[in-house]
Amino acid sequence: MTKRAAMKQRFLWFYILLGGAVVWLVHLMMTYAIGEFACISKGRWVQSEGLSSTNWLIYLTSIVCLSVSIGALWLSIRMNKDDSKNRFLRKFGIFVNLIFSIAIVAQTVPNIIFSGDC
Amino acid sequence: MNVADNTRKNFEKVWTAPVGWGDWFASVNNQPYGARFMSASFIFFSLAGIIALIMRIQLAVPDNNFIGPKVYNELFTMHGSTMMYLVLLPFLEGFAIFLLPAILGSREMAFPRMSAFSFWVFFSGGLVFFSGFLFDAVPDAGWFVYPPLSSSKYSGLGLDFLLVGLGFIEIAGVGAGIEIVATILKFRAPGMSLGKMPLFAWAWLVTGFMIIFAFATLFGATVLIELDRAAGTSFFDPERGGLPLLWQHLFWFFGHPDVYIMFIPATGMVSMILPAFARRPLAGYTWVAGAILVTGFMSFGLWVHHMFTTGMPALSMSFFVAASLVIVLASATQVFAWIATIWRRRPIIKSPMLFILGFLAIFVLGGLTGVMVAVLPFDLQSHDTYFVVAHFHYVLIGGVVFPILAALHYWMPLMMGKMLNEQMAKWSFWLIFVGFNLAFFPMHISGLKGMARRVYTYPESLGIGWLNMLSTIASFIVAIGFICVAWNVYWSWRKGPKAPRNPWSSGSLEWSHDVDMPNYVNLKPPVIYSRDPLWESPEEIKRNERWELISSELEAMPDRFRATLITDVVTGEPQAVQKVAGPSYLPVLTALALLITSIATLLQSYLVAIAGLVATIIAAIQWLWPSDPELEELEKSPLVQKTGLTVEPTGSASSSWWAMAGLLAVIGTIFGVLYYSYFYLRLYSEAWPQDGIAKPDYLRPLGFYISVVLACILFKFAGRAQRRNRLNSALGFGGASLAFLAIGLLGLIGMSMSAPFSHQVNAYGSSFHVTLWHLAALVFAACGFVAVAIVRLLKSSQKLLRGYVTLQMEITGMFLSFTAAVAILGYLILFMSPTLL
Numbered sequence: 001m002t003k004r005a006a007m008k009q010r011f012l013w014f015y016i017l018l019g020g021a022v023v024w025l026v027h028l029m030m031t032y033a034i035g036e037f038a039c040i041s042k043g044r045w046v047q048s049e050g051l052s053s054t055n056w057l058i059y060l061t062s063i064v065c066l067s068v069s070i071g072a073l074w075l076s077i078r079m080n081k082d083d084s085k086n087r088f089l090r091k092f093g094i095f096v097n098l099i100f101s102i103a104i105v106a107q108t109v110p111n112i113i114f115s116g117d118c
Numbered sequence: 119m120n121v122a123d124n125t126r127k128n129f130e131k132v133w134t135a136p137v138g139w140g141d142w143f144a145s146v147n148n149q150p151y152g153a154r155f156m157s158a159s160f161i162f163f164s165l166a167g168i169i170a171l172i173m174r175i176q177l178a179v180p181d182n183n184f185i186g187p188k189v190y191n192e193l194f195t196m197h198g199s200t201m202m203y204l205v206l207l208p209f210l211e212g213f214a215i216f217l218l219p220a221i222l223g224s225r226e227m228a229f230p231r232m233s234a235f236s237f238w239v240f241f242s243g244g245l246v247f248f249s250g251f252l253f254d255a256v257p258d259a260g261w262f263v264y265p266p267l268s269s270s271k272y273s274g275l276g277l278d279f280l281l282v283g284l285g286f287i288e289i290a291g292v293g294a295g296i297e298i299v300a301t302i303l304k305f306r307a308p309g310m311s312l313g314k315m316p317l318f319a320w321a322w323l324v325t326g327f328m329i330i331f332a333f334a335t336l337f338g339a340t341v342l343i344e345l346d347r348a349a350g351t352s353f354f355d356p357e358r359g360g361l362p363l364l365w366q367h368l369f370w371f372f373g374h375p376d377v378y379i380m381f382i383p384a385t386g387m388v389s390m391i392l393p394a395f396a397r398r399p400l401a402g403y404t405w406v407a408g409a410i411l412v413t414g415f416m417s418f419g420l421w422v423h424h425m426f427t428t429g430m431p432a433l434s435m436s437f438f439v440a441a442s443l444v445i446v447l448a449s450a451t452q453v454f455a456w457i458a459t460i461w462r463r464r465p466i467i468k469s470p471m472l473f474i475l476g477f478l479a480i481f482v483l484g485g486l487t488g489v490m491v492a493v494l495p496f497d498l499q500s501h502d503t504y505f506v507v508a509h510f511h512y513v514l515i516g517g518v519v520f521p522i523l524a525a526l527h528y529w530m531p532l533m534m535g536k537m538l539n540e541q542m543a544k545w546s547f548w549l550i551f552v553g554f555n556l557a558f559f560p561m562h563i564s565g566l567k568g569m570a571r572r573v574y575t576y577p578e579s580l581g582i583g584w585l586n587m588l589s590t591i592a593s594f595i596v597a598i599g600f601i602c603v604a605w606n607v608y609w610s611w612r613k614g615p616k617a618p619r620n621p622w623s624s625g626s627l628e629w630s631h632d633v634d635m636p637n638y639v640n641l642k643p644p645v646i647y648s649r650d651p652l653w654e655s656p657e658e659i660k661r662n663e664r665w666e667l668i669s670s671e672l673e674a675m676p677d678r679f680r681a682t683l684i685t686d687v688v689t690g691e692p693q694a695v696q697k698v699a700g701p702s703y704l705p706v707l708t709a710l711a712l713l714i715t716s717i718a719t720l721l722q723s724y725l726v727a728i729a730g731l732v733a734t735i736i737a738a739i740q741w742l743w744p745s746d747p748e749l750e751e752l753e754k755s756p757l758v759q760k761t762g763l764t765v766e767p768t769g770s771a772s773s774s775w776w777a778m779a780g781l782l783a784v785i786g787t788i789f790g791v792l793y794y795s796y797f798y799l800r801l802y803s804e805a806w807p808q809d810g811i812a813k814p815d816y817l818r819p820l821g822f823y824i825s826v827v828l829a830c831i832l833f834k835f836a837g838r839a840q841r842r843n844r845l846n847s848a849l850g851f852g853g854a855s856l857a858f859l860a861i862g863l864l865g866l867i868g869m870s871m872s873a874p875f876s877h878q879v880n881a882y883g884s885s886f887h888v889t890l891w892h893l894a895a896l897v898f899a900a901c902g903f904v905a906v907a908i909v910r911l912l913k914s915s916q917k918l919l920r921g922y923v924t925l926q927m928e929i930t931g932m933f934l935s936f937t938a939a940v941a942i943l944g945y946l947i948l949f950m951s952p953t954l955l
Contacts, residue, residue: 013688017411021411021412021415024415024416024419025415025418025419028419028437028438028441031437032422032434032437032438035431035433035434035437036430036431036434036801037801038433039431039433039434040801040802054433085311085689087313088311088312088313088404089312089313091404091405091408092313092404092407092408095404095405095408095409095412095451096408096411096412099408099412099444099447099448100412100415102444102447103416103440103441103444106440106441106443106444107437107440107441107444109440110433110436110437110439110440111433113436114432114433114436
């Protein structure tokens, strides 16, 4: 295996194992920070299409994070299940990335319910 | 292959733990230290139990004045702190340190002297904790030490005892965490890939990482609160721009994962014990491993659900409600996997299995009330009532203590070589199970009826007197149950029947040994082909020739010093033979020096404190001093020639690399605490800098920060020169790097000393100065690392192997790169952000 291929393999492992987890944490921290900041600096947030810029920012964060998480899920599903070396990683990746994707969706729901609530 | 008798004799001699009183302190083997962790925790558990019984007597009847409010406050603080810091996690760590080498197929933990150091630091911390009783200075601000109650205005010396003891326990926890992670990642048997790793190891791998981040957060926060108390800073003092709520964020960022830090290893134990009694492999191994990872990660995103009543924005809190509910998916996955394992089987009901069944019943109830308190409106009603007390005792006793008791009954034959008395074990189970439910279930009701926690009594009009009387009587039944467990262990140790090999017919690797495991655990490294090696059929195995050859060649080898095999993190492919540290007094001496420093600081004897600090530094340098001439011999030995293994692993192949990564994670988290505090204080401050302080000049300090970055770049050149065998260039670049670091260090100290405002003026001043002090300490440590690397370079031409020096240069380079990154971030935050943001 070339050095480049080995690096790619290692990246793939880490992305499948921890990709969903890391973006979930990023999503939670970002949405929490946006919510706190928006509530403290009330009045400075622009309204557009019936939603405040806080809501837009949270949706944007959710879409980006969900894409990364679903990317890890998709890569896990696409792994060759007949290769015994991949079997564990494939199932593991599907499970953890599915849960983290669900968590990101669940954390986006309050944005629909509590728009503008501080 | 049968090894020659003298080889085996030499090998056994090398691994024998020293005996005798003096040598008792020098021993570093994993098994005695595992046992010491557990024994010390049990002593602290007994003390916490006595405290709990006294509190229950106080609460037995309404309007009681048996101990009064002052003592009650002290006792609930000591009970909570002891159980959380000195009992549950250390007991679990004891199990991990004792069992991991056997479970992983290794010979030792990665850093045996670290195990010893962690134990002595932990034990010292416990003594400091309890020494408050001797000076009538018992802490009384709760285990969570919320300011302003914990400020010097409202809490005396007792809280300092708690905080100093806590600091020790944090150091011990982090040390054990790094060691456990490095052991699991690198010290596995050939063939034990991540997918074949026992779930006990999976649980500890995740827990090890959690300990590193959570305890480092608490350490950073403890330093800030102690600075507020002792040095007059104002991070949490609202009168000078600080925020008490900042402490709650920092504390619960540790506190919530801490519950899972105890729960996850317990689930790992359950996943090992249950299959033995169900006589089949665990159902859904991969899902359970995944659930452990999910639980570990998500536990860091739930801290706000301890703060629902603090008046945070509804939007922010709702994100955490969602996360708190989703984590249930991961816990439920494990519960269903355990149920599926015993489904349609008739499990053998022996005492360990009884405790597992008790765990399932109690933990599920605790989990359900956990879902209730995760829901915001319900939590607003039940917060600070006995409902919450009932909930967390169901989770912690059901979810942690019951698995610990199951593990004690399950692994005792391996740890002690004796079987416990089964009849006595069953009696203790029923006493604890029935007593526990009678003691804690009524608290749900008394809590819903309005009984407040942390209050020494309650009025008769609440109508909960009989519920409390029931809880009090039942708590004594629980105590009798635990006395039965202790008596059973003692009796079996002294007079119990000798345990047969693998008494439970388990499939996991640790049972492949005779009971009374030797110190080296594995004379010959086992080769792993499946998840349950003792249940596999030999004819179905496709053997790997290289692994088998390595295993044979390493039988009773090396026989001149302690060493074990290290393998690839993911695949379990053998990579190298690594030397393991032998007996030494340095761990206990370093811990002692640290203890003297802390106690002297606490009692304001600064000269003694400085002497203690110097002794600590000398002991640490002696510990790290390079001397590894034996490896050269090993490199040329037939063992290495035949197997193609190296004795000088570098980069991520080496366990030292992982230890350094762990250390950087700890330091990074501490700086994360500082930077988070800076922005949090700023977010809630009307003006920043506060009180009309001028914005800092961002040009003047630039030069000092650049010198730190330059030091890092120069050291990279030193590393490159060393790899190309250009020793003089390496020494030159190394020396220049040290000089630039020294300039940076002086600059950082100068910036703090010349600032026109002090650290006591307001929260901005505190944040500014304390961050600079931390940066200066980091750069000082970097100077130490570079100095040691230079010494190794100087010695490299004489004794040390080249790869060994390369590794030293690599890990020093890692530390310097990290220092430069943290310094740049510090510069941007302290000097640029007030102007730009």
